[in-house]
Amino acid sequence: MTIVLHRFPLSHFSEKVRLMLDFKGLDYRVVNHSPGPDMLAIMRLSGQRKLPVIEHEGSVIHDSTAIALHLEHAFPHARPMLPADFVQRRAVLDLEERLDAVLGPRVAGIASDEALRDGAVWTDLGSAALGAHGLTCAVVRAVGWVARPATFFPGVRRQLDEARTAVRVLLVELCERIAADGYLCGKTPTLADLTAAGLTLTLKIPHTKYNALPNRVGEGVREFINDPVLGRFFDWRDRLYAGHLK
């Protein structure tokens, strides 16, 4: 039975789950929602307001980690995302949790801050993020005019700079892990790899079948994309998409 993935088009947690479905080779359909207008429908469906949510054989599951555990349990013959060995499994889940905690709350702010520096990029990002029932480009542009000056307030600037530093430190660690073993927790891809790839969605827009920003592939946060140290991470992510994901 086809799995239904409810997502916001530019949601990095939704991308994390979409990558799990690809990786396991499962049949799925994507339903795009708009933050705001579709909140009531999401609440009615899942009893909470965040996406991703999946529907599978009458079950409705929210939270990307809960979805990962559900998929591992429901499809025992599909490609595993978690090692059978409990020590290795714990290591994968610990890294996944840390990736969620560091990248989860920071990536959207960093990507928005970057997009605000260029009116056209901001309008594309805002319109794609708001999805099919989104506000018009003119309103997105107007929001940009208000938001851009806010990023210069010292308190906001400090928070954004701290977010960039925290994300960069983590990405450097991921590069070291990749250099050592090829993947983040050993020599084969796991849930940790799918998490890192999915949660960095808007740091550099990947080439994917479900990309909400097809005219911005390869673009993103220039400080990261142009950093030679982090090149290893984005090259690795490109190979992961090309080899295992749609």
Ligand SMILES: N[C@@H](CCC(=O)N[C@@H](CS)C(=O)NCC(=O)O)C(=O)O
């Ligand atoms: N812990 C959740 C986080 C999901 C999440 O934060 N989703 C964001 C989009 S990336 C969201 O729905 N935000 C809307 C809101 O907070 O109202 C997961 O792992 O799925």
